[in-house]
Amino acid sequence: MIDPRFSTLRVFSSTGSVARTAELTGYSPSAVSAQLRELQRSLGIKLIAKEGRGVRLTSAGQQLVSGIDSIVTQWELLAASARSASGQLQAHFGLGGFSTAAAQLLAPLAASLRATRPEVEVQLIEAQPQRCLDLLLAERIDLAVIVASQAPGGGGAKDRFEQTVLLDDPLDVVLPASHRLAQRKSVALEDLADDPWISESGQSVYRALFVAAFTSLGVTPHIAHEAVEWETMIAFIGAGLGVGLLPRLATLGHADDVVRRRISGAAKPSRRIVAVTRKGSRGSPLIEESLEILQRTAERIISQRSAEELDG
Amino acid sequence: MIDPRFSTLRVFSSTGSVARTAELTGYSPSAVSAQLRELQRSLGIKLIAKEGRGVRLTSAGQQLVSGIDSIVTQWELLAASARSASGQLQAHFGLGGFSTAAAQLLAPLAASLRATRPEVEVQLIEAQPQRCLDLLLAERIDLAVIVASQAPGGGGAKDRFEQTVLLDDPLDVVLPASHRLAQRKSVALEDLADDPWISESGQSVYRALFVAAFTSLGVTPHIAHEAVEWETMIAFIGAGLGVGLLPRLATLGHADDVVRRRISGAAKPSRRIVAVTRKGSRGSPLIEESLEILQRTAERIISQRSAEELDG
DNA sequence: TCAAACCGTGCACAATTAGTGCATGATCGA
DNA sequence: TCGATCATGCACTAATTGTGCACGGTTTGA
Numbered sequence: 001m002i003d004p005r006f007s008t009l010r011v012f013s014s015t016g017s018v019a020r021t022a023e024l025t026g027y028s029p030s031a032v033s034a035q036l037r038e039l040q041r042s043l044g045i046k047l048i049a050k051e052g053r054g055v056r057l058t059s060a061g062q063q064l065v066s067g068i069d070s071i072v073t074q075w076e077l078l079a080a081s082a083r084s085a086s087g088q089l090q091a092h093f094g095l096g097g098f099s100t101a102a103a104q105l106l107a108p109l110a111a112s113l114r115a116t117r118p119e120v121e122v123q124l125i126e127a128q129p130q131r132c133l134d135l136l137l138a139e140r141i142d143l144a145v146i147v148a149s150q151a152p153g154g155g156g157a158k159d160r161f162e163q164t165v166l167l168d169d170p171l172d173v174v175l176p177a178s179h180r181l182a183q184r185k186s187v188a189l190e191d192l193a194d195d196p197w198i199s200e201s202g203q204s205v206y207r208a209l210f211v212a213a214f215t216s217l218g219v220t221p222h223i224a225h226e227a228v229e230w231e232t233m234i235a236f237i238g239a240g241l242g243v244g245l246l247p248r249l250a251t252l253g254h255a256d257d258v259v260r261r262r263i264s265g266a267a268k269p270s271r272r273i274v275a276v277t278r279k280g281s282r283g284s285p286l287i288e289e290s291l292e293i294l295q296r297t298a299e300r301i302i303s304q305r306s307a308e309e310l311d312g
Numbered sequence: 313m314i315d316p317r318f319s320t321l322r323v324f325s326s327t328g329s330v331a332r333t334a335e336l337t338g339y340s341p342s343a344v345s346a347q348l349r350e351l352q353r354s355l356g357i358k359l360i361a362k363e364g365r366g367v368r369l370t371s372a373g374q375q376l377v378s379g380i381d382s383i384v385t386q387w388e389l390l391a392a393s394a395r396s397a398s399g400q401l402q403a404h405f406g407l408g409g410f411s412t413a414a415a416q417l418l419a420p421l422a423a424s425l426r427a428t429r430p431e432v433e434v435q436l437i438e439a440q441p442q443r444c445l446d447l448l449l450a451e452r453i454d455l456a457v458i459v460a461s462q463a464p465g466g467g468g469a470k471d472r473f474e475q476t477v478l479l480d481d482p483l484d485v486v487l488p489a490s491h492r493l494a495q496r497k498s499v500a501l502e503d504l505a506d507d508p509w510i511s512e513s514g515q516s517v518y519r520a521l522f523v524a525a526f527t528s529l530g531v532t533p534h535i536a537h538e539a540v541e542w543e544t545m546i547a548f549i550g551a552g553l554g555v556g557l558l559p560r561l562a563t564l565g566h567a568d569d570v571v572r573r574r575i576s577g578a579a580k581p582s583r584r585i586v587a588v589t590r591k592g593s594r595g596s597p598l599i600e601e602s603l604e605i606l607q608r609t610a611e612r613i614i615s616q617r618s619a620e621e622l623d624g
Numbered sequence: 625t626c627a628a629a630c631c632g633t634g635c636a637c638a639a640t641t642a643g644t645g646c647a648t649g650a651t652c653g654a
Numbered sequence: 655t656c657g658a659t660c661a662t663g664c665a666c667t668a669a670t671t672g673t674g675c676a677c678g679g680t681t682t683g684a
Contacts, residue, residue, distance in 0.1 A: 001354065002383075003315055004642095018661055031643050033662055038642090042313065043391060044400030053651040053660050060397055067390035071314075071383055078379035079355060085372055088356030330632055343672050345633055350671095365631050365680040 001139065002075040005035045006068050009047075010137045010160070012036065013057055013065045024131075025138045069159040069279075076280030084283050089120055093286055094141030096125045096132040098205075099230075100249040101145040101273060104301065105166065109293050113286075120286065129205055133161065136278055143290055147205045148272040162282060163274040164291055167298040170270040171213070171245045172260045174237050174252070181261070188265025189217060196224035196242035198233050205271075210245060213269035234258055247271060248305070273298075313451065314387040317347045318380050321359075322449045322472070324348065325369055325377045336443075337450045381471040381591075388592030396595050401432055405598050406453030408437045408444040410517075411542075412561040413457040413585060416613065417478065421605050425598075432598065441517055445473065448590055455602055459517045460584040474594060475586040476603055478610040482582040483525070483557045484572045486549050486564070493573070500577025501529060508536035508554035510545050517583075522557060525581035546570055559583060560617070585610075 012021040012032070022029040040047045047061035057065065083090065093113070097106045102124065110122050127135060129146035136144055137160065148163065173192065175182050181191060193214075200206045214221045224242045227233040231253065233244050238257035246252070252260055263269070275294050281287055324333040324344070334341040352359045359373035369377065395402065405425070409418045414436065422434050439447060441458035448456055449472065460475065485504065487494050493503060505526075512518045526533045536554045539545040543565065545556050550569035558564070564572055575581065587606050593599055 019659080028644055029660080030645080030662070030664095034642080037662090043394050044402070045394050045398045050650090050661085055661065060394065063397070064390065064394055067386070067393075071386050071390070074379070074383050074386065078376065078383070081379075082355050082357050082372065082376055085375070086357045090356070331630080340673055341632070342634080342674080346672080349633090362632085362679090367632065 001079065002072065005039050006072055007137065007139050008032055008035045009039060009065060009068060010072070011134055013062070014134055014137055016056060017054055020134075024134045024140070026140065066156065066159065069156065072278075073159070073280040076278055077283065080281050080283035080287070084285050084288075087285065089117060089286050090142075090284070091119075092121050092123065093143075093290075094123045094125065094135070095143050095145075095290075096127050096135050096141040097145035098128055098132070098147065099126060100247060101147075102126045104249050105145050105273070105294055105297055108297050109290055112293050113290070117286070133157070133276065136161065136276065139278075142277065142281065142284075143287060144276045145294065146274060146276055147209075148274045149205050149208065160279055161276050162279050163276045164295070166273045166275055166294055167302055168270045168272050169247050169249050170268060171209070171247055171263065173263055174234060174244045174246045174258050174260050176237055176240045176243070177257050177259055178240065179243065179259075182259050184261060186262040186264040189213065189263060189267050189269075190219070190265055192243055193217075193219045193221065195222075197221045198225045198227055198236050198242045198244040199223050200233075201226035201228060209269060209271055213245070213267050217267050245269070249273075249301075313391065314384065317351050318384055319449065319451050320344055320347045321351060321377060321380060322384070323446055325374070326446055326449055328368060329366055332446075336446045336452070338452065378468060378471065381468065384590075385471070385592040388590055389595065392593050392595035392599070396597050396600075399597065401429060401598050402454075402596070403431075404433050404435065405455075405602075406435045406437065406447070407455050407457075407602075408439050408447050408453040409457035410440055410444070410459065411438060412559060413459075414438045416561050417457050417585075417606055417609055420609050421602055424605050425602070429598070445469070445588065448473065448588065451590075454589065454593065454596075455599060456588045457606065458586060458588055459521075460586045461517050461520065472591055473588050474591050475588045476607070478585045478587055478606055479614055480582045480584050481559050481561050482580060483521070483559055483575065485575055486546060486556045486558045486570050486572050488549055488552045488555075489569050489571055490552065491555065491571075494571050496573060498574040498576040501525065501575060501579050501581075502531070502577055504555055505529075505531045505533065507534075509533045510537045510539055510548045510554045510556040511535050512545075513538035513540060521581060521583055525557070525579050529579050557581070561585075561613075 008021060008025055008027070011024050012018070015021050015024065018029050018032050018036075021027075022032045025032065027035075036048055043064070045060050045064070046058050047064065048055050049058050095106050095110060106124055110124055113120060113122050123141075125132075125135060125141055129144075129149065132141070132144035132146050135141045145166065148165075173187050173189070175187070181187050199210045210221075225236055227236060230246060230250050233246070234253065234255050236242065237244050238255055246260065252258065275291055277287055282291075320333060320337055320339070323336050324330070327333050327336065330341050330344050330348075333339075334344045337344065339347075348360055355376070357372050357376070358370055359376065360367045361370050407418050407422060418436055422436055425432060425434050435453070437444075437447060437453055441456075441461065444453070444456035444458050447453045457478065460477075485499050485501070487499070493499050511522050522533075537548050539548060542558060542562050545558070546565065546567050548554065549556050550567055558572065564570065587603055589599055
């Protein structure tokens with residue numbers, strides 16, 4: 001909002017590519033290229049340098065970016081306090097989150113906002129955590145619900161984002177109904193060390209979590225198959241191809257050939273779900289309200305789990 | 313440069329009038345009006361309110377301005393350090409100052425820059441101190457040489473400007489050649505308490521200085537006539553209409569019907585001449601270089617005076 | 625009390641700026 | 655060596671921004 005070129009530059013510094021920046025900001029690649037060139041010209045500085053078939057930030061560029069990070073933060077603070085003082089809400093409010101978060105946390109939030117603030121145009125975007133962060137930078141969304149990763153998303157994250165812990169989401173094991181341990185109430189990961197596993201492909205957050213759970217046990221699991229969607233993984237498991245881990249927030253669906261079991265034993269892997277905003281934007285009334293709603297929803301989920309725990 | 317609307321808003325907060333802001337920034341009044349309205353709309357805040365036939369900033373507006381002051385400062389710092397690191401100079405460089413400063417300090421500076429940095433387009437603007445400050449805000453000029461006034465130019469000056477003392481310029485008395493004290497080497501103001509005085513009209517910096525010099529003596533001078541230019545004042549004095557004060561930097565010209573005398577006695581009025589820049593812009597190579605040149609020029613003037621002192 | 629001078633704003637129109645789509649050259653992987 | 659990917663330049667178009675003038679409201683001076 002302060003200057004669209006700042007947004008573009010920040011996204012570029014995060015993605016390192018004109019094409020990805022264009023895709024995230026909604027501009028065409030030529031527009032991104034032109035904006036960066038314009039910035040260079042008006043400052044008289046070389047910001048980007050060719051590298052292979054792509055392009056990278058010069059050190060002067062990185063320095064500029066970190067300065068701009070701080071300026072943008074200050075601007076967000078100012079805009080938020082202004083909005084807060086005037087009670088005026090922004091017209092557009094973008095929310096982002098990965099699949100399960102979008103379903104369980106964002107959908108209720110959007111519904112609530114639609115009801116209480118009908119004049120605000122709420123937009124939901126489902127996207128992977130890293131992409132959510134980039135969308136935040138690009139100002140396409142204003143709030144994201146993602147899985148906290150130990151690696152701070154691509155450098156200088158703490159200069160750009162603020163996060164609030166919503167809840168810890170434990171992982172369960174999913175077994176074929178015919179599995180030898182399927183009748184147990186809970187299963188230790190150690191007992192499944194030799195089973196074939198099904199995990200997610202690529203270097204997703206889930207995959208990192210998956211690996212971490214086993215390395216803490218000193219075990220290297222045998223990943224027999226890879227899937228992208230939970231649905232697919234569950235189908236694989238149902239077919240007896242292996243066992244898998246499923247976050248509690250993700251629903252099993254109507255699959256009756258698999259069972260979900262709590263994890264007992266030394267390693268109790270879980271993922272931490274957090275709400276992320278651009279640094280400085282917290283004071284904004286809509287953000288404040290949304291965070292409260294998200295936390296209430298999270299608490300409801302947690303207490304519901306305790307109740308189930310007692311029932312079961 | 314960061315956002316033209318910020319510039320406009322800052323000038324408006326200094327002048328308190330759309331028309332004056334337009335004149336200073338070079339926009340038309342409607343453009344200024346539209347820019348302020350646009351800012352209001354995009355933030356959803358009422359920045360200005362009607363007051364009489366003019367408008368004024370709301371308290372929210374003032375709050376926003378002070379936040380923007382800090383952001384602009386940070387941006388100037390960033391841009392300056394970027395320019396400094398790259399060695400790249402800005403294409404345009406504006407200098408402002410009041411009459412005598414322009415002649416004695418700015419002209420040599422401009423000449424020197426023209427010689428050593430021919431690629432920079434140097435522009436000189438002669439203007440009263442307050443106007444110089446507004447021109448700085450409007451980014452029409454980048455450096456101003458003005459008389460430091462005790463009243464910090466219109467609120468929040470220290471959030472917007474930085475100054476460097478160049479020299480203290482003492483005031484001399486100017487007497488008709490036929491005056492009873494014309495033969496003295498130096499004259500005390502007390503001895504002229506009953507003479508008719510010639511001063512500047514309006515509430516100029518000079519006039520404030522003039523009044524201050526006498527109030528420190530507990531004397532209220534009789535101001536018989538008013539003039540805008542030194543030339544005029546000297547002509548009045550030459551005609552025997554009264555006596556006057558003239559800064560040492562101002563030349564007497566070829567008037568042979570008046571004499572200039574040092575001031576002795578309790579009150580030795582002088583004006584402090586300072587170089588002013590926008591806060592944060594100091595690191596810029598051109599500004600740094602200019603300040604050095606100005607200080608060298610000031611030192612030369614001072615040492616030249618000492619020499620004359622010994623001669624006389 | 626009325627007219628003239630100002631001030632800020634709205635509106636039609638013009639000028640400048642910014643963005644798109646396609647073509648091009650350059651680089652990397654198979 | 656061919657195809658894929660990437661950034662960028664260019665002609666064209668869309669959108670933003672600024673201008674000039676007219677108008678309503680307010681103050682000042684006759």
